[in-house]
């Protein structure tokens with residue numbers, strides 16, 4: 001049974017790339033590790049790309065990628081967000097963590113991760129989408145809206161603004177790959193218990209953590 005956790009503001013900032021004191025981030029990460037009784041949480045240097053990295057007991061350092069997968073039960077995987085979608089993939093024998101913002105929803109990172117997990121033997125995958133910006137709060141300019149909706153119709157919304165529905169588009173991709181999808185349905189911009197880049201710009205990062 002996979003263990004899944006979504007942190008919020010109360011766990012402090014867990015991102016070491018957003019101008020916070022490195023010491024503070026280290027303390028917050030240490031507290032999370034203790035709180036969850038884990039021995040290792042693997043973070044990544046997220047770059048809005050479509051690289052997936054397999055983590056095992058020999059892995060060291062922080063890989064530059066936007067998804068992590070592992071078959072090692074002693075390693076938890078983390079994705080850091082503040083509006084982007086954290087997508088955790090559970091299965092009996094493989095865990096996955098995906099960072100999927102607007103770029104991730106359109107660059108193939110979701111399918112890449114599911115394929116990599118299948119290669120490692122996952123057959124019963126389920127997706128869990130954590131707190132993320134909702135369609136009502138995610139407006140982009142008209143040109144971007146038209147370009148992206150032409151390629152990914154699931155991103156479309158029906159209001160008169162140029163709002164994209166990242167959660168619907170990600171869910172559709174996951175379902176298309178045969179997964180059941182659960183979403184916590186919490187909007188980071190509207191709920192102040194979570195960090196939101198759109199609400200604050202200079203803000204912390206929450207973590208979505210999974211281990212098998």
Ligand SMILES: [Zn+2]
Pocket residue numbers: 133134135136137187188189190
């Ligand atoms: Zn919202």
